[in-house]
Amino acid sequence: MPVLRSRLDPRSDTYRANRTAQLAALAALHEQLDLARAGGGERYVERHRARGRLTARQRIELLLDRDAPFLELSSLAAWGTEFTVGAGMVTGIGPVSGVECVLIANDPTVRGGSVNPYSLRKNLRALEIARRNRLPVVNLVESGGADLPTQAELFVPGGRVFHDLTELSALGIPTVALVFGNSTAGGAYIPGLCDHAVLVAGRAKVFLGGPPLVRMATGEEADDEELGGAAMHARVSGLADHYAADEYDCLRIGRRIVADLNWRKHGPGPSRPPDEPLYDVDEVLGLVPTDLRVPFDPREVLARVVDGSRFDEYKSEYGAALVTGWASVHGFPVGVLANARGVLFGEESRKAAEFIQLANRSHTPLLFLQNTTGYMVGTAYEQGGIVKDGAKMINAVTNSTVPHLTLNIGASFGAGNYGMSGRAFDPRLLFAWPTAKLAVMGAAQLAGVLSIVGRQAATARGIAFDEDVDELRRGAIEAQIERESHAFFVTARLYDDGVIDPRDTRTVLGIALSAAHSAPVAGTTGYGVFRM
Known part of the structure; x- marks a missing residue:
């Protein structure tokens, strides 16, 4: 199986800035975990x-x-x-x-x-x-x-x-x-x-x-x-x-x-060599940009999580904003879907639907690494069938019967959250990194949309649009969405199963996969109607 080659430069200013931000988020996480451990x-x-x-x-x-x-x-x-x-x-x-x-x-x-x-x-x-x-x-x-x-x-x-x-x-x-x-x-x-x-x-x-x-x-x-x-x-x-x-x-x-239960697992045990990744797991802290609008290569994460940093990529030249391929974690085979550039286009959606079907045919669990702003919008994309293509991906995710594990490593916005097996789609376990965000869209985008709608409503009624009030309203809305999309706010409401230290990702996924294999692991060939 091909081995991933890292291009990460731990000496770069970008790496150091990312690492500093992650360490600050981790310090805040550990402070709250200490409160939880302190009980009453x-x-x-x-x-x-x-x-x-x-x-x-x-x-x-x-x-x-x-x-x-x-x-x-x-x-x-x-x-x-x-x-x-x-x-x-x-x-x-x-x-x-x-x-x-x-x-x-x-x-x-x-x-x-x-x-x-x-x-x-x-x-x-x-x-x-x-x-x-x-x-x-x-x-x-x-x-x-x-x-x-x-x-x-x-x-x-x-x-x-x-x-x-x-x-x-x-x-x-x-x-x-x-x-x-x-x-x-x-x-x-x-x-x-x-x-x-x-x-x-x-x-x-x-x-x-x-x-x-x-x-x-x-x-x-x-x-x-x-x-x-x-x-x-x-x-x-x-x-x-x-x-x-x-x-x-x-x-x-x-x-x-x-x-005395005489308990036996119904799923298969590990079948691949569980050797450690080739790259230092500590480097994962420098991967995620401080600005989540800036994309990063999820292969760098995989190189520090999967066994031996081995990854057999599927359709590497097609739908490049979504990385798909085969790997293993602690010996358990997995099919991986990872957002590379945030937006999901028609090609990525069709690629995902095909890949999910293949994973079900081979009875292989799926690992979703979320970092998405959702499905692409705009006249050309609507005319090109983005609704139908996104629906294909969501159909495949919904009806897949192999275990799904989901990890939010960046942003999880809009229907992209659904297509990447968010909480509503019943992944067996779902975790998030401390800097991850979850919302219908980014704070600035959401505030901007409401501002545009307000401006249009004022025009339709023939009244003046108050720019000062709009500016105050936008600021308040942005602050609200930033607060409500924060990883702590999300996990507090059990929209995931916990916020984890990125350096623990491989261990957490290994335990989760082992637990999932207590049940039978079997794919399906039955799906809903794919709109062509």
């Missing part, structure tokens, strides 16, 4: 530990295999909102007893582990990832239930957690609940709906209504233990399958349960 803050963490309890992240670390990688998901959920960064929950993918699992852990140092609208979204996304990739789920439960002031946003969509846990069981995807503390109200159904439930003696409390609610509803006086303690559920109700002596015992039992 030092005071509440220390109070939790003083009670002899492990934190959510300590539980995860002890549950995972020794020195195993853990791909954390949605780390900055709820960023910029009234809720704690991370949304009071930790989710991710990691091996337990040699089995790749989705882990979902309440953080009891954040409002007692209560569920808010963002932690609900985070939970549901983790369950969706488990279903799509056929990964067992381990819930590490300690939660006081719903965040009552936001119950209006929780009650109806919250039922989806029950639905999804039940569906996973029906699909033969195991679910495990390790209950360390409160699991009350709707949360009581988590161990009830999981295939396996382990409750910690003297700590776990599982009941639909606690003592105060029972007293108000029925007049009955009952204490926590007789109402929903671990001993009662182990000996009387039968809810507990295993009665753990303490948290460590609970985690040990959880590992044993997963080991």
Whole structure:
């Protein structure tokens, strides 16, 4: 297979400027990740530990295999909102007893582990990832239930957690609940709906209504233990399958349960040499221009991500604004679609549709590297059929059944986001670099369009157009779109599965591909009608 040759000059002013900008973005990212890892803050963490309890992240670390990688998901959920960064929950993918699992852990140092609208979204996304990739789920439960002031946003969509846990069981995807503390109200159904439930003696409390609610509803006086303690559920109700002596015992039992699943992947294992790229991964920080309107060659990214920097390009002379070809990451074959010059023309769209069909015929997963401003506009392009060509590409992306992984490395604007397998098109996993942007279009372009529309409306009504007001409005709109297209704003709303350090791209993709191969990997020959 051909090997990519890098033309990157690490001594150039452009490289140094790009690297400086990326490092600044990474510093901001790590600052927010530190906030997420801090949970409810030092005071509440220390109070939790003083009670002899492990934190959510300590539980995860002890549950995972020794020195195993853990791909954390949605780390900055709820960023910029009234809720704690991370949304009071930790989710991710990691091996337990040699089995790749989705882990979902309440953080009891954040409002007692209560569920808010963002932690609900985070939970549901983790369950969706488990279903799509056929990964067992381990819930590490300690939660006081719903965040009552936001119950209006929780009650109806919250039922989806029950639905999804039940569906996973029906699909033969195991679910495990390790209950360390409160699991009350709707949360009581988590161990009830999981295939396996382990409750910690003297700590776990599982009941639909606690003592105060029972007293108000029925007049009955009952204490926590007789109402929903671990001993009662182990000996009387039968809810507990295993009665753990303490948290460590609970985690040990959880590992044993997963080991006894006799779990087997349905997808093929790595089939290519997983050798390291030829170029220093650290150089990836100097690749992305500080001005996202300036294109860059995605082959330089691939040269630092794919195995041995090997890349067999497809149609290299045709539709050059989109790079397509074959490679592998950690031994897993992939078909790559990467934007080279931002705009998608008719040729690029047709090339993409053909390439996606070929990948499905060979049952090869697809990797989308987004850096697009969307499909080309203008009279010549409309007359040339850009709508039909873009529709072909979107049709192919929609109906493709091989796993899709998507990474936003620059800009993801307009329908180009859809054609490059954005969130609405159900990629198995989707990540972004810290400087990436996501919006209907660039901030200046969007503000300019609204200005033109306003000017035309004024002319149509025969009134004067106020240039000063327009200038203020354009500035406000640009600032709004810049804020709303920022990587942190986007990931906070779970429009991706996390913002990652560009230097971790190869590792993240390797874990994601391995997880995707837990499910069958099979292409399709069935597509919708391609408008010719």
